[in-house]
Amino acid sequence: MPAQAETARIAVPATPRRWWPASRQGGRDPGAPSWLTLMVFLAPALVLYAGLTAYPVVRTFADSLYDLENMDAPRFIGLAHFLQIWSDETFLRAIRNTLVWSFIAPFLDVATGLLLALCLYAGVPFARFLRIAWFTPVLLSYVVVSILWLWIYNYDWGALNLALRAMGLDGWARAWLGESNTALAALMVTHAWKWAGFNMVVCLAALHALPSEVLEAAELDHCGWVAKLRHIIIPLMRPTLLNLYILAFIGKMKVFDLVWIMTQGGPMWSTETVSTYVYKRAFAWNTFDLGYPSAIAVVWFVIVLAAAALLHLAFRQREKLEY
Numbered sequence: 001m002p003a004q005a006e007t008a009r010i011a012v013p014a015t016p017r018r019w020w021p022a023s024r025q026g027g028r029d030p031g032a033p034s035w036l037t038l039m040v041f042l043a044p045a046l047v048l049y050a051g052l053t054a055y056p057v058v059r060t061f062a063d064s065l066y067d068l069e070n071m072d073a074p075r076f077i078g079l080a081h082f083l084q085i086w087s088d089e090t091f092l093r094a095i096r097n098t099l100v101w102s103f104i105a106p107f108l109d110v111a112t113g114l115l116l117a118l119c120l121y122a123g124v125p126f127a128r129f130l131r132i133a134w135f136t137p138v139l140l141s142y143v144v145v146s147i148l149w150l151w152i153y154n155y156d157w158g159a160l161n162l163a164l165r166a167m168g169l170d171g172w173a174r175a176w177l178g179e180s181n182t183a184l185a186a187l188m189v190t191h192a193w194k195w196a197g198f199n200m201v202v203c204l205a206a207l208h209a210l211p212s213e214v215l216e217a218a219e220l221d222h223c224g225w226v227a228k229l230r231h232i233i234i235p236l237m238r239p240t241l242l243n244l245y246i247l248a249f250i251g252k253m254k255v256f257d258l259v260w261i262m263t264q265g266g267p268m269w270s271t272e273t274v275s276t277y278v279y280k281r282a283f284a285w286n287t288f289d290l291g292y293p294s295a296i297a298v299v300w301f302v303i304v305l306a307a308a309a310l311l312h313l314a315f316r317q318r319e320k321l322e323y
Contacts (some may be wrong), residue, residue, distance in 0.1 A: 008320070014169035060297050060298060061294075063290055065077065065082055068290045069289045077291070081295035085292075090269060090272065091274075094269070094272040094273055094276070097184060097271060097273055098255070101188060103249070105191060105248070106132045106249050106252065109248045110203075112196040113196050113198070113200040117206075117207055118233075125264070134200055137196070140194065140263065143257070146261035150274050165264050165286075181270075183270050187258060195248070202240060203237065203244075206237045207233070210236050214236070246308065246312065253274075253304045253307065254275055256279070259271055259273050265277065265280070274296065278297055
């Protein structure tokens with residue numbers, strides 16, 4: 001009889017331990033927070049989100065359907081603003097500039113960050129100092145970065161032109177922000193300089209997370225740095241690099257601060273972005289019609305969402321990477 005009791009005791013599976021004793025009313029854990037408690041803590045954040053994000057978005061969608069030249073008597077015009085947009089040459093130029101910046105510049109950002117991370121990973125001299133120095137621009141505001149690079153790009157006494165003249169390349173010196181064929185590229189370089197440190201930190205963390213046995217096997221096979229980078233490091237870091245690219249893409253689709261401070265969209269609309277154009281139409285040109293810039297914002301909102309979704313689908317890793 002004792003043996004049978006022992007067998008029965010062993011056969012019955014033990015119930016998992018609970019952090020809190022189950023309540024007899026509905027089986028609810030008494031230690032779990034109530035809905036009232038959750039709402040008390042969430043209410044401030046929800047109020048701020050509703051007032052500063054949700055309401056402006058809804059109001060922008062609504063304003064795009066009205067003629068608001070007379071704010072006291074708005075006139076409903078339906079989709080007239082949206083039809084007018086596609087005949088606006090300045091808006092089309094702003095779309096082209098923004099798309100060029102958004103698709104091309106992230107390659108520069110991510111490549112620069114990866115190169116800096118590889119230098120630190122390889123153990124270059126003064127690695128600790130360089131890590132701080134390369135990350136410092138991320139902490140600077142766009143105002144500081146813009147003024148600094150305005151000095152660097154200055155035609156007469158800018159550091160870039162002085163360096164070119166010192167090397168005997170006087171013909172290469174130019175007003176980098178004053179010429180239509182160089183202004184947009186100059187802004188891209190400035191933006192990449194600011195965010196290279198962020199990409200560097202993320203890439204460096206990904207490098208340290210790589211499986212050491214794979215890298216050791218490559219070294220035993222006398223695999224050089226270039227081959228190791230091409231066939232091992234970059235394939236293993238592919239998800240990280242793609243996420244960085246998508247983040248940079250979304251950030252550049254709404255870029256405003258840097259462009260407005262350095263060029264305000266000039267010269268000759270060569271650096272005009274959708275964000276700067278919306279600001280000009282809404283506040284700088286004294287048109288007193290918020291309906292049209294609201295329609296532009298709605299169209300660009302949809303384009304950004306669609307582009308981000310397409311990038312996510314295009315770059316989604318279909319095969320699991322094994323090592």
